[in-house]
Amino acid sequence: ATACGSPQDTASGGGDSAAPVKVGLVYSQSGALASYGKQYIEGFKAGLDFATKGTNKVGDRAIEITEADDAGDPAKAVSAAKDLIGKGTKIIAGSTASGVALQVAPIAAQNKVLFISGPAATDAVTGANKYTFRSGRQSYQDVVTAKSFIGDPTGKKVVVFAQDGAFGDANEAAVKTVIGGAGATVSSVRAPASATEFTPFASQIKAAKPDLLFVAWAGTTAPAMWQTLDQQGVLSSTTVVTGLDIRASWPTFGAAGSKISFLSHYFDGASDTEAAKALKAKVGTVDLFHPDGFAAAQMVVRAVQEGGDDVDKMVTALEGWSFDGIKGKMTIRAEDHALLQPMYQAKLTGSGTEFTASAQKSLTGDETAPPAVAMKG
């Protein structure tokens, strides 16, 4: 090899129509979201298998996957993305954490590569730029599902209980638009994400006497939060809606679990599609973020099929595309790349460490569609 080169070299991808297609997966293999990442990658592999019918090839081009760990840190994700792009990767997928997705998205746009965000739920990924897509659901879709629990919202009183920060802000805003916009009065109780003692907040909620309580809480303090809401009698006095997290978290709801109405992105048994069967055959028990990986693989295959090495063609091929995913019919909305998909109402039953979720109702992708946003870049 030569020892000298230009500092602005980047490997040019493709050109050779039989060369493998490089796909980079940047997600959390370690760190706090490692188990989300694990589901994502299992789902992706099953999805790739499903979409290529076990060949791992699109046409005669093999799909070559490179995985990189971001440990939940945007700086590491950006480094990994730059490294992959420098090596000629045209497709990057992954992003377990919202912060990571938001910082990788501009990199993709600057370098004109396709980026398919994963489990990151932030609404801001939708419409971030022309090159950015998402394979999972977004907060807005959660909230629309929550709305389905109260029938006619007119004149009802809704309280949002959420963490400080962007995640809480997004949820509060979504509830105000969706449920408030439909005629309910929405107020909120916010707590620091680091809080360990929830009695003051439970008291505030109880004093507000809501018809519906929407809880948006992520993190390890959630069980303590639920227990406090239960102990202070909040769960038994009103309808409480929250998102159903991964299976591992179900037992942590304890007794509170049966008193909560869950909206769900996905759980084992929520759907019975071909894709779901294929996935289940691969991974055994399906969990929350398997579908995100699965859909990402489906999108990657579609992009390569239609676009080859041309990223702009890939984008065109994905925009407006509908496909049969794990959850049923999924549609990539052309205007802002939102992924319209079915959502579920669920109930948790069981005790000890054995809990099962069952679907109460499922909502179609159109029913839960978020309002379209303008493409930012």
Add this chain to the structure above:
Amino acid sequence: MMEPVLTVENLSVRIAGLHILQGVSFPVAPTGVTVLLGRNGVGKTTTLRAIVGLTPRNGEVRGTIRMGAQSLLARPTYRLVRNGLGYVPEDRCVFAGLTVAENLRLAERRGAEAAYDRVFALFPELERRARQRAGSLSGGQQQMLAIGRVLLNENRLLLIDEPTKGLAPKVVTEVTEVLERVAESMPVLLVEQNLAVVRRLAKDAVVLAAGQVAWAGDAQELLLETALTKSLLGVGTGEPHRGPEQAAATGKDAN
């Protein structure tokens, strides 16, 4: 001559690359006071600390140090002390945050009677100030506490580093008297700059110079020979001399 209580042979200490002691050998007689003399920085403190196993971690000790047939090198300090080696350091090192009583209590040993009456008889001040924090004692008071602490137990040998440093003349006299009485019952290896004190106490003397023993023998003989003293210590001893060598209090107090 009787079997020495402690024998130092060919002791060599390096600290941080400096060769401070270069083959020092001397015996310590089983009775009375053996005094270690020498100019500032010659390595007197270093010698005592090597004996009691407190050479700093960047130091290196070679040679032999024996108490009877037993070698002292490479044994942890606390064991040496429990075996009857009492040590009063140069800068006193009382525990500033503890009371006087607690400082003394710390020196008690399991299974041995602590001789409080002896200590309080020698230093009544300590009894009066039993509940004062040692850190707020003056320099001299701290020195008394440091000596008192070691007298609480029976020892086979006492190592005392400049006990009169920083003490008022009156207290120097008191301390000297105490040491004189102590020396009746146990041998002492004393580092002292105050020649008046040396004259009063010392039986044997060892003079260090340039990292080696320059002179060893009978202390009174040394002090009588003005020329010899002058050449070894740089001072005349013609008349009783309240040495300028009286050093000041250091330690954690005051300032």
Add this chain to the structure above:
Amino acid sequence: MGTVILLTLTGLGLAALYFLVASGLSLVFGLADVLNFAHGLFLGVGAYATWWAAGNLPGAGPDGFGFVLAVAFGVAAGTLVAVLVELVLIRPLYSRTIEQVLVTVGLSLAGVALLQATWGADARPFPRPEWTRGVTGILGAQVPNGGLLLIIAAVLVLGALLAFLQWTRYGLVIRAGVENREMVTALGIDVRKAFTLVFAIGGAAAALAGALGGVYFGTVSPGQGSSLLIFAFIVVVIGGMGSVLGSAYAAVAVGLLQQFVNYYGTSGLGDICVVGLLAAVLLLRPQGIAGKVATA
């Protein structure tokens, strides 16, 4: 009225948790002079060991005597780890404070990662007696029993620690050894034993906090210890390094402040107030509430 009582008692519960974490930290910090960033690890070990014992140890379980046994096992495990850490890692580094910080930081990273490697990153439901899930009505307030349990434990630990330090010979040795380790040895005392003991006590207190914290939170997760640590540090500093009693006062102040401000003020203000309290205390009394006035 009910609200005030509720906030006070739950605030005290929080304070008790802080105190349990902080007391061990304070002892090790103030007395052995080790800024122990690995304290969170001891907490995690205690919590996981309790969790494991409740499921796997014969005789132990989530309720009644079985639970006591599980907690005892957890505390023993935490103590053991703390002692090992002291013997193997800290002991060679006494009087090299910065290196100790480095080692304990390394240890906290590695240890938490190890917990995560073994049991996964996700929170696990914690075994706990039925009683602790309930509430007790006190003057119209529904006070969680988990908090009450913490308060009782904290008071017992406080009493035991004070008695130990004041009245035992080891307590004395520990207090002296902090000032001048060398001189303690020169009085014929094996000071290293005392420091090991301090670590054992710290480890035990942390492990107990971990186990009871598990009851309180309902779950155990690898990072739980570290997230409590920052408040524990604040409590230690406000209370005065090395002062167990000071830690108790400070814990109560911090717990109540957080609780009340979070209720009456806006969210997040509680934490900021605690930080403000810390700054104020340090500026007015740099040695903390009960810190010793060192003579300079």
Add this chain to the structure above:
Amino acid sequence: MLATRGLTWRIGEVAIVDGVYLDLAPGEFLGVIGPNGAGKTSLFNLITGLRRATDGRVLLDGKDITDLPPHRRAWLGLGRTFQASSVFGSLSVRENVRLAVQAHRGGSMKLWRRAAADREVAAAADAALDRVGLAHRGTALAGTLAHGEKRKLEIALLLAGEPRVMLLDEPMAGVSAEDVPELVAVIRSLTGESGRSVLMVEHHMDVILELADRIAVMHHGALLACDTPETVMANATVQEAYLGESL
């Protein structure tokens, strides 16, 4: 020149320094003696501002300096040594003195000049080292000096500041007998120059008697006597409280 007016420092109920009135004339050498714990070091701490007096005033040239921080007092010409050597252990001996010289020449912030390049400072520092006989140890780290050598360095640091009023706290402590006359000569030469005043605590009576114009005796924080050496030595109370019977 330097005066204290009822200077008092209490800790709780105890008066460590108890209403001390002292006057130090220009060029005067005042020795301070007193038993251990009499409050001599504490008095120095009050005068130099390391401790805040609970009561009373400190005047320098008639100006009230009681509320000034230590460095402001140093600017006005107050310098001291410490009973327990306090030198900059991680700097070389020469750097120690250079720092003191630099402090004396005005402590303005110089972030961008090379310290080593300042020849004047270096020369002044070397001169100070020479005077105490430490020139040969210039490159040694101050922290590794033997006790006696640190004492000398302390004095060199003081000299470098060219103070008008010097407070010496047991300067002879731990100095080799051999070097004492030399050091005494250095201290004496200080006073000769341009009306400098010295306040010196020393337990060593020979030195005090040799140098001091007047001697102040402290006892239990209070000033017992302040007079010529002869008068003080003859004072029965002093004999009893301080000197004790001769060895």
Add this chain to the structure above:
Amino acid sequence: MTEVKSPEVPAPPAAVPAELTPQPGRWHRVRPYLPLVALLVAAILPYSTLQLPGIFEGPLNSPGTLQLLAICLIFGGLAAGYDLLFGRTGMLSFGHALYFAAGVYGTDILVTRAGLPLWQAALLTITGGAILAALLGAVALRTVGIAFAMVTLAFAQVGAILVARDFGGLTGGEEGLPLDVSGLPDALVGVTNTVNLYWLALAYLAVVVFVVHRVSGSPTGRVLAGLRDDERRIGVLGLDPYRYKLVAFTLAGGLAAAGGVVYCLIVGGASPHITSSELTLSLLVMVVLGGPGTRWGPVLGGILYMYLDHRLTAFGTSDAVDSLPAVLSRPLSQPLFVLGTIFILAVYFFPGGLAGLTSRLTLLRRSLRLPTPRSPR
């Protein structure tokens, strides 16, 4: 009033700044030029296509490698700046991350939210960072020792809370704030231009090292070294310790803010990771790992730390680790486990830090050449 001494700060191991003790020897004449040579080598590094398998993913001139190197260089500079406080003045600040974070968020907000041109944003940010340091330092420096460490930690904690609270949507909360690159010079955008970011980082490092070197060799630097040993003595010599410490604190804060500006460009945004107290702790680790109070130690420590932090994620997922038995591979696949273990080992095997290594090697070499004669007898 009695003066009160707060409990001992863990005083940094005393080291004589190299520039204060002239070292005679063979190298004497070459030495001053070594840094320049190193700088030159680092500057032309991106022209090399050298492959260092196992050390970097791609050749030296690939964007991934350059990005990683750039981040390492930034932290090298950051550690060197922190050493001005810790190693050279003996101030143990636990809140240095705050000024770095102020640099990152300041730039990001001014560019993205206020739309300022980069140079204005950078200038404002650095000035602002220094002023912030001056203001907070003025308060914190009223305490000493551990109390000082804790007050600075507390201030940094407030910073972290403010960022997490996301007031007015300014900081993006836990999701962070991607940098809007539309107003940026083209040379700083895109993967192909990573090399420019690398040079920028190198320039930052060079500036910090030069400033720190210059300052610690200056009369003021000597006072700082004196402060490290005995603050009381400095006061009695006629220097105001407070003023000098404040200058050092402000300068270090300004340098950290400048580092934040460059870091923001390199990573392309801000995320709350950089506000955590762990970052300050890492700075401490970097400095101690390298050797406090030495010219190159902190730089090397910072570079090494960041390198390990980023590369260990790749190591953990490598096949070599995967093929080990589970007892080993599970912990080894946790980057933090490996990093933590490395610190611990480093403390035992490189006491005095990396910088101490050279002197130890010299000692070794010398003793090999002329074995010390054992004294006879």
